[in-house]
Amino acid sequence: MDTLVAKTFYSHETLSDEQITNFETSNNVLISNLLFQEILNNHDDKKMLILGLYYKNKKIFVNIDGNHHNEDNLIYIPLWIYQYLNYTDDEQINYMQVSPKIGSKIKINPHEDFYAYLPDPIQSLRNGFERYSILLNNTTIPLNIDGRILMIDIIDTYSNNNPINIRGIELEVDINEIQDQNILEEPKEKEDFDFSSMIPSSFMQNTSQPNKFPGKGYRFN
Numbered sequence: 533m534d535t536l537v538a539k540t541f542y543s544h545e546t547l548s549d550e551q552i553t554n555f556e557t558s559n560n561v562l563i564s565n566l567l568f569q570e571i572l573n574n575h576d577d578k579k580m581l582i583l584g585l586y587y588k589n590k591k592i593f594v595n596i597d598g599n600h601h602n603e604d605n606l607i608y609i610p611l612w613i614y615q616y617l618n619y620t621d622d623e624q625i626n627y628m629q630v631s632p633k634i635g636s637k638i639k640i641n642p643h644e645d646f647y648a649y650l651p652d653p654i655q656s657l658r659n660g661f662e663r664y665s666i667l668l669n670n671t672t673i674p675l676n677i678d679g680r681i682l683m684i685d686i687i688d689t690y691s692n693n694n695p696i697n698i699r700g701i702e703l704e705v706d707i708n709e710i711q712d713q714n715i716l717e718e719p720k721e722k723e724d725f726d727f728s729s730m731i732p733s734s735f736m737q738n739t740s741q742p743n744k745f746p747g748k749g750y751r752f753n
Contacts, residue, residue: 535624536563536585536607540614544600555610557676558663560597562608568599571629580697582666585609586626587617593632593666593695612674632666635696641685641708647677661698668695 541547541555544562555562561583563571571581581596585607592613600608607625619625647653660675660682667673667686675682687708689696 534627536605536627537603537622538585538607538609538614538617538619538625540611541608542611544608553676554663555597555608556612557660557674557681558597558610559592559594559613559666559673560610560663561594561613562598562600563596564604564606565599565601566604568596571596580631580665580699582630582632582697583627584630584695585613585617586628587619587623590617591668592616592671593630593668595665612672616671630695632695632697633691634701635667635689635691635698635703636701637690637704637706638667638686638696638698639688639690639706639708641687643683643685646680647682650678661703665697665699666695667698669693 541552541562544552547555563583575581583594583596585592585594594609594613600606607627617625647656650656656677657675660677663676664673667689669686669689669691671686673684673686675684685708
């Protein structure tokens, strides 16, 4: 495997605050123009542009969103990935192109339930999840829910601990009992995304409008 040096998007000198926020609540990365062209030239059309990153005893899977014109061995990654890897500045990360299998079911633990009380929680959750393409067990990812960060534990992807590709599929979501915790701070086609299990049962029991939240949302490609 080849190697890269990682930096967070906060150190990218030309990104706007809005762009950084979008990257920070995703699994998207930027690689150098040289590496981007090399991967495109060798790219199998049947595969997504997904890299496996391997650092010490950790691994994570990222989506190549575009390229930069800085050092050829530099990759820009979200802060949550930087922290998940326990990465040390300027050390080498191994990488290789991978093609995770499609997954259709996950089990999650949201750290808060504020999303359930939004005017359209299904739409808000959909908007948060659409920035992710690959999910992996035992990771905690940030979702941008109407401008507020919601941390989500990915407990199980039902894939023997392998990463799953959630692009363009109908995803079944099981939710654990919500535990309140303190938080740190291209248009796509819609597809069915089942969020019915993500609405806290306590909310549904207490509301006088039990049909306020339909069982189906939408998933972007």
